[in-house]
Amino acid sequence: MSDAKHAPDTLAAQGLGWIAPIHRDLAPPIHPSSTFERGADGSFPGGRVYARDQSPAYDQAEALLAALEGAHQALLFPSGMAAATTLLQALEPGSRVLAPRAMYWALRNWMQELAARGQIALDFYDNADTAALRARIATQPPRLLWVETPANPTWEITDLTAACAAARAHGSLVAVDSTVPTPVLTRPLELGADFVMHSATKYLNGHSDVVAGALACRADSPVWTRVRQNRALGGAILGPFEAWLLLRGMRTLALRVRHASASALAIARTFERDPRLAAVLYPGLPGHPGHATAAAQMQGGFGAMLSIRVAAGEQAALAATGRLQVFKRATSLGSVESLAEHRFSVEGPGSQCPPDLIRLSVGIEAVEDLLADLDQALG
Structure with missing residues (x-):
C-alpha cells in the first residue's frame, strides 16, 4: 500500500x-x-x-x-x-x-x-x-x-x-x-x-x-x-x-481519538458554566485563551483531555473524584476507558497543579453515561 x-x-x-x-x-x-x-x-x-x-x-x-x-x-x-x-x-x-x-x-x-x-x-x-x-x-x-x-x-x-x-x-x-x-x-x-x-x-x-x-x-x-x-x-x-x-x-487510533475528542467537547460544553465549577480547561471551548491557535494546528478535534476545577476547593475535588463510578480513578490517559485523577495529590510535593483540579481522560463510552457520572459526582 x-x-x-x-x-x-x-x-x-x-x-x-x-x-x-x-x-x-x-x-x-x-x-x-x-x-x-x-x-x-x-x-x-x-x-x-x-x-x-x-x-x-x-x-x-x-x-x-x-x-x-x-x-x-x-x-x-x-x-x-x-x-x-x-x-x-x-x-x-x-x-x-x-x-x-x-x-x-x-x-x-x-x-x-x-x-x-x-x-x-x-x-x-x-x-x-x-x-x-x-x-x-x-x-x-x-x-x-x-x-x-x-x-x-x-x-x-x-x-x-x-x-x-x-x-x-x-x-x-x-x-x-x-x-x-x-x-x-x-x-x-x-x-x-x-x-x-x-x-x-x-x-x-x-x-x-x-x-x-x-x-x-x-x-x-x-x-x-x-x-x-x-x-x-x-x-x-x-x-x-x-x-x-x-x-x-x-490500527484503531483514528476512530478512538475522534470519538473521545467529540465526547470531551460535549462534556466541556455541558459543564462550562456549571456553578459547581470554577473553570473548565479545554482548548475546544471558544473562551479558552488558546482556542484560535488550537483550531489552526489541531485538525478535526481538540483532543480528549480536559480538566475541571471544583469551585469549593481541594477537599471538594477529592470528594468528587471519590464519587466517580464510570470514570475510573487511575493514573494515565488515552485509553478506551475514561480515567480521572486529582492531580495535585498524585504529583505530590512541588506540584504546580492547582489543588482543586480534576484531570479527565475521556474514553469511548457513551457520552451520556460520562455526563451523568460527572453530574452525580459533583453533588
Whole structure:
C-alpha cells in the first residue's frame, strides 16, 4: 500500500497494508527471536544480526508511526520517559534546553535532575506566551526547545508554527511531546518541528495494556544518529509482544481519538458554566485563551483531555473524584476507558497543579453515561 495514495485512517486501519509472507496473514506475526542465523560464508542473508536493535518485531509499528507523522524514521522505546531521555542524552553535554512550565510532571522533574547533574542547562518558558518565547530564544538560543501542546494537566496551547520558526531562525532544534493530540489531530513535523515524542502507552496503544514510547524525526541528523546509537547500545528497546500489541492498538487510533475528542467537547460544553465549577480547561471551548491557535494546528478535534476545577476547593475535588463510578480513578490517559485523577495529590510535593483540579481522560463510552457520572459526582 502506498503512503501517498491513501488517507492516514486507511494506513492505520490496515497497518500500512502489510501482509505476512507464506500464509498471507492479515494479523502480523510476533517475532520473539533474539538472534539470527549467519550464512555459511559468515554473511547475514536475513539482514539481521541481533534483536537488541534489529528485531523485525518493531518494523511495522515504526513504519506506520513514521507514515502517520510524515517522518523520516520512527523508533520504539520501552516507555515515553525512555524515548525523551534518549533524545536528551543525544545532545552534547551541557546543552541548553528550554522547556515549558506546564508539562508532564515526571519529565519536568527528570529534566531538573539532569540539570542538577550538569548534563543539561535547563530553563523554562510560559507555554502560551509566543512573544516572550521568541524573545527568550533570540536572547539565549537553546540547543533544544521542548514543546508540549496541549500541556498536561492545564491544557495551555503553544503556537507550534511560531515556536518552530523562532527556533529555526536561531539554530535551535525543536522536540514536541505530541502524546495528547496524536498524529490524528496534529503533525508537528509539518509545522517545523525536528522531533516528535509519544508516550505510546497512551493513545497510540489505547488499551491500558502496554507501556511504550516512540520518537520520530523530520530528517536524519547527527543527533538522530546518536539517538539510534543510544537506543541500541543502552538497550532501550521494547519487547516483541509489546510491539505487537502497540501495532494492534494503532490500527484503531483514528476512530478512538475522534470519538473521545467529540465526547470531551460535549462534556466541556455541558459543564462550562456549571456553578459547581470554577473553570473548565479545554482548548475546544471558544473562551479558552488558546482556542484560535488550537483550531489552526489541531485538525478535526481538540483532543480528549480536559480538566475541571471544583469551585469549593481541594477537599471538594477529592470528594468528587471519590464519587466517580464510570470514570475510573487511575493514573494515565488515552485509553478506551475514561480515567480521572486529582492531580495535585498524585504529583505530590512541588506540584504546580492547582489543588482543586480534576484531570479527565475521556474514553469511548457513551457520552451520556460520562455526563451523568460527572453530574452525580459533583453533588
